[in-house]
Amino acid sequence: MTRHASGRPTPALAALVLTLTAVVTSVAAEPPPPPPPGTMAAALAASRPEEWRRLDPTRTVYMDLDAGRVIVELAPTFAPKLYGNLRTLVSAGYFDGLSINRVQDNFVVQWGDADGKRAVPIAKTSPPEFERSWSADLAFTALPDGDVFAPQAGFVEGFPVAGDRAAGRIWMAHCYGALGVGRDNAADSGTGIELYAVIGHAPRQLDRNITVAGRVVQGMELLAALPRGSQAMGFYATAPERVTIRRVRFADAVPTAERTGLEALRTDSASFAAVVESRRNRRDGWYLKPAGRIDLCSVPLPVRRTAIASP
Amino acid sequence: MTRHASGRPTPALAALVLTLTAVVTSVAAEPPPPPPPGTMAAALAASRPEEWRRLDPTRTVYMDLDAGRVIVELAPTFAPKLYGNLRTLVSAGYFDGLSINRVQDNFVVQWGDADGKRAVPIAKTSPPEFERSWSADLAFTALPDGDVFAPQAGFVEGFPVAGDRAAGRIWMAHCYGALGVGRDNAADSGTGIELYAVIGHAPRQLDRNITVAGRVVQGMELLAALPRGSQAMGFYATAPERVTIRRVRFADAVPTAERTGLEALRTDSASFAAVVESRRNRRDGWYLKPAGRIDLCSVPLPVRRTAIASP
Numbered sequence: 375m376t377r378h379a380s381g382r383p384t385p386a387l388a389a390l391v392l393t394l395t396a397v398v399t400s401v402a403a404e405p406p407p408p409p410p411p412g413t414m415a416a417a418l419a420a421s422r423p424e425e426w427r428r429l430d431p432t433r434t435v436y437m438d439l440d441a442g443r444v445i446v447e448l449a450p451t452f453a454p455k456l457y458g459n460l461r462t463l464v465s466a467g468y469f470d471g472l473s474i475n476r477v478q479d480n481f482v483v484q485w486g487d488a489d490g491k492r493a494v495p496i497a498k499t500s501p502p503e504f505e506r507s508w509s510a511d512l513a514f515t516a517l518p519d520g521d522v523f524a525p526q527a528g529f530v531e532g533f534p535v536a537g538d539r540a541a542g543r544i545w546m547a548h549c550y551g552a553l554g555v556g557r558d559n560a561a562d563s564g565t566g567i568e569l570y571a572v573i574g575h576a577p578r579q580l581d582r583n584i585t586v587a588g589r590v591v592q593g594m595e596l597l598a599a600l601p602r603g604s605q606a607m608g609f610y611a612t613a614p615e616r617v618t619i620r621r622v623r624f625a626d627a628v629p630t631a632e633r634t635g636l637e638a639l640r641t642d643s644a645s646f647a648a649v650v651e652s653r654r655n656r657r658d659g660w661y662l663k664p665a666g667r668i669d670l671c672s673v674p675l676p677v678r679r680t681a682i683a684s685p
Numbered sequence: 686m687t688r689h690a691s692g693r694p695t696p697a698l699a700a701l702v703l704t705l706t707a708v709v710t711s712v713a714a715e716p717p718p719p720p721p722p723g724t725m726a727a728a729l730a731a732s733r734p735e736e737w738r739r740l741d742p743t744r745t746v747y748m749d750l751d752a753g754r755v756i757v758e759l760a761p762t763f764a765p766k767l768y769g770n771l772r773t774l775v776s777a778g779y780f781d782g783l784s785i786n787r788v789q790d791n792f793v794v795q796w797g798d799a800d801g802k803r804a805v806p807i808a809k810t811s812p813p814e815f816e817r818s819w820s821a822d823l824a825f826t827a828l829p830d831g832d833v834f835a836p837q838a839g840f841v842e843g844f845p846v847a848g849d850r851a852a853g854r855i856w857m858a859h860c861y862g863a864l865g866v867g868r869d870n871a872a873d874s875g876t877g878i879e880l881y882a883v884i885g886h887a888p889r890q891l892d893r894n895i896t897v898a899g900r901v902v903q904g905m906e907l908l909a910a911l912p913r914g915s916q917a918m919g920f921y922a923t924a925p926e927r928v929t930i931r932r933v934r935f936a937d938a939v940p941t942a943e944r945t946g947l948e949a950l951r952t953d954s955a956s957f958a959a960v961v962e963s964r965r966n967r968r969d970g971w972y973l974k975p976a977g978r979i980d981l982c983s984v985p986l987p988v989r990r991t992a993i994a995s996p
Contacts, residue, residue, distance in 0.1 A: 479906040480861050504974075519833050522980040548888045550791050559971055574909075575861045575886050575983060579967060579976045581935040595790040595913040598885075602906040656890060660870055663815075665890045669980075672886060 381490065414649050414659035418676060422644035426637040427532075428680060429591070432444035432455075435464065435647045436634070437593075438620040439474075444593035445634060446553050449586070451512070451534050452546050453503040456555055456587045459496050459566040464622050468567070473616035478608025480574030483597040484556060485619060486567055499562040503585045505545035508537055508641035513546065513642045517650070519667040523547075523578045526671040529641035533589060534670050538580060546586035549576045551594050555585040575600040576671040591636060591677045635682040638675065649674060723968035729987060733896050734954035735944050737948040738843075739991060740902070742936035744768075748904075749931040750785075756941035756945060757864050760844050760897070762823070765815040767866055767898045770807050770877040775933050777806045779878065784927035785911065789919025791885030794908040795867060796930060798879055810873040814896045816856035819848055824953045825857065830959070830978040832901065834889045836983040840952035844900060845981050848894060858899035860887045860982035862905050866896040884909040887982040890892070902947060902988045944994040949986065960985060 382621050407417030429447055437444040450457035463469065469485070472492070476484035507513075514537075521527035524536035529546070534552075537544035546552065552572045557564030566583055571590050590597070600617060603610040610616050625633050636642035639646050650673055720726030740758055748755040761898035762769035774780065780796070783803070787795040813937055819825075823841050825848075832838035835847035838858070845863075855861065863883045868875030882901050901908070911928060915920040919928050936944050950957050961984055966975035 479909055520831075522830050522833065523976055523978050561973055577963070577983070578980065579972075579983065581976070582974045583972055598790055599788075600914050601910050613904055653890070661890075662872055662893055663893045665834055665892070666819075667782050669889065672888070672890065 378401055382624075386537075388418070408660070410657060412655070414652040414674065414676075417648035417652050418639070420648070421639065421643070423600040423632050425640050425641050425645045426644035426678070426680075428635070428637045428676075429625070431628075431633065433588075435460070435588075435622060436625060436628065437469070437622045439617060440620065441596045442593060443634065444596055445589050445591050445636065447532065447591050448588035449531065449546060450461050451505055451531055452533070453555070453585050453587045456502055456503055456564075456566050459500055460587065461624065462496050463494075463566055463625055465627070466494065467621075468492065469622035471521055472619050474597075474619065475603075475616050476607060477573075477600045477602050479602045481572075481577060481608065482554070482570040483573050483600060484568065484570040484608075484650065486556065488613070488616060494548045494565075494567055496565055496567070496606075497626075498565065499560070500565040502561040504566070504582045505543050506562075508542045508544040510540055514544070515641050515646070516606055517668065517670055517673070519654070519669070521670055523581060529673075529675075530647075532638050532641050532671070532675060534675070536578075536670065545582050547576070547670055548578055548580045548586065549589070550571055550574070551590040552586050553588040553590060554580065555587050555676075557584055571597050572622055578671075589675075591638065592634070627676075630682050635680040636677050637680040638677045641675070646676075649676065688768055721968060722885075723963055723966070725963040725985065725987075728956055728959035728963050729950070731959070732954070734824065734951065736951050736954035736956045737989070737991075738951050739934070739946070739948045740988075741940075743943065744899075745936040745947075746771070746933060747936060748780070749934045749937065749991070750907055750928060751931065752907045753904055754945065755907055757899050758843065758949070759864075759899035759903050760842065760857060762842055762868070763817055763844070763846075764896050764898045766811055767814055767875075767877050767896055770811055771898065772897050772935065773807050774805075774877055776938070778932075779803065779806065780930050780933035781932050785908075785930065786914075786927050787881075787918060787920045788884075788911045788913050790913045792883070792888060792919065793865070793881040794884050794911060795879065795881040795919075796928075797867065797880065799924070799927060803870045805876075805878055807876055807878075809876065809909070810871070811876040813872040813875070815872075815893045816854050817855045819855040826957070827857070827954050828979065828981055828984070830965070830980065834892060834983055840984075840986075843949050843952050843986060844982070845986075847889075847981065856893050858887070858981055859883055859889050860895065860900075861885070862901040863897050864899040864901060865891065866898050868895055883947075884907050886986055889982075900986075902949065902986075904944070943995055944993050947988055948989040948991045949988045957987075960987065 433448045435446040436489050448457050472487050474485040475488040514530050516528040526537045534547045534549045536547045554570045555564040556568030605611050654668045686862050700854040742761045746757040759768050783798050785796040786799040825841050827839040845858045845860045849857045849858045863882045867879030916922050965979045
């Protein structure tokens with residue numbers, strides 16, 4: 375690693391500048407020096423354009439806060455009914471002016487209608503989408519190092535997933551940045567009017583107990599840095615503490631000039647496999663003993679800025 | 686789970702109010718109803734006084750910020766030289782008035798001398814304490830569900846650890862709240878003048894690459910909610926963004942009346958085993974499908990307030 379400007383040692387890890395939800399800018403003023411072989415930077419530099427996919431604006435949600443924009447990619451392959459609910463809710467402006475009401479350290483940030491007064495344009499129940507069948511058409515990329523919680527772990531369509539192939543079941547995993555659908559005790563009580571994002575160590579015990587509808591691909595730092603609530607489960611004690619949600623829109627409802635162009639590295643690509651390998655065995659100069667292994671929620675899912683396609 | 690006051694569904698998990706670093710108050714105004722059998726609350730309610738240990742004031746460090754007090758328990762069993770360095774540094778007032786200079790989302794908060802101008806009362810190098818021998822005198826409590834990164838995982842003296850028993854090696858694990866010792870590329874460059882705390886998903890790739898000196902037992906929410914830095918690796922761009930450290934002291938240097946009385950559930954106790962089981966198989970009403978498994982960094986390490994012993 376490079377020394378910090380002050381010359382003080384740091385825990386370093388230059389490559390970790392690209393964190394789980396980091397955005398890689400695609401334009402540089404000067405050609406940078408080539409990254410060290412075997413690093414994530416080298417894997418990304420060697421990637422081909424066709425290994426990246428533009429985020430589909432019909433599956434991309436912008437949540438605008440005073441502090442900036444949080445961008446979510448939804449996973450209708452795993453939660454199609456929730457996807458439909460969110461299309462209805464967002465199109466109706468349901469979330470606009472609501473607030474983030476709960477921030478529980480090392481767990482979740484949660485938002486919705488704190489006062490429960492807003493009209494809800496969807497049904498009061500929704501079938502649980504906690505897991506789905508492991509059908510042959512799913513492009514599953516396996517991780518090689520196993521998983522404490524499930525027989526299989528890997529990625530489908532850019533999302534971290536776990537599964538039991540023998541039982542024919544697969545589900546979205548609660549990794550950092552996962553977007554979940556709050557529910558009450560009844561399995562069908564999560565409809566999408568209350569949502570949360572994971573901000574701490576992966577709470578995998580939630581897997582198969584609640585619907586994961588997508589993941590935050592940009593702006594996690596805006597959610598994770600919010601003050602923790604002082605009440606039980608991290609709820610804010612008073613209304614003024616709540617964080618206002620200015621507006622929530624699907625990208626396809628936003629004028630092209632106002633969209634945030636993003637593309638994600640395909641998790642079924644050779645370059646993604648190289649990224650995984652670069653993180654299993656860190657070859658950055660700072661590391662003395664590469665782990666040789668990686669867990670599901672430590673794998674970066676690279677997303678970078680791109681131009682906006684004309685509509 | 687209990688409904689939120691508004692009647693809105695939540696991702697819930699009443700028992701998770703006791704998070705990894707949560708503090709359990711030991712005095713209640715009214716006798717609470719008995720917690721549901723099999724829950725962590727029930728395990729804690731049934732614990733015996735001798736299963737708790739008061740934090741040793743000679744191993745307990747208070748870092749006072751404007752926002753409140755962060756309390757660290759040090760692990761001289763794993764990092765004895767670093768412990769000695771920190772005794773020297775803290776006694777000399779080294780950290781007083783320095784600052785938190787780096788907050789990298791889903792990774793670490795780091796503090797030290799941003800300007801590198803302060804006199805350092807210890808040597809410029811310190812032998813690495815990345816791992817140690819797995820000697821017979823260590824009271825190791827094994828976790829039953831395996832670990833992606835190491836042959837064994839569990840707890841020693843209240844700290845999450847991983848190890849390779851066959852190779853006779855054991856080390857502190859980078860879980861949420863771990864206190865690490867920043868270093869430059871040289872293995873012996875971490876002396877304790879630059880420290881960090883883990884604020885995201887466990888960066889286990891750091892294990893065996895850097896000295897872990899202890900863990901934060903109270904006040905993690907003060908560190909984890911700090912604004913992320915905009916520069917590479919999360920460094921703050923400007924001096925005013927830095928977060929001032931008012932004062933750092935060992936508890937044994939603090940007048941008794943100003944100490945924070947804390948005790949931790951012994952990780953070699955029957956009640957801790959009951960806590961682990963309660964979290965492997967959640968019996969809170971909200972859960973529909975208990976995981977039946979748990980990973981090292983998801984295990985809560987209960988700490989509660991206690992009276993201060995007379996010196």
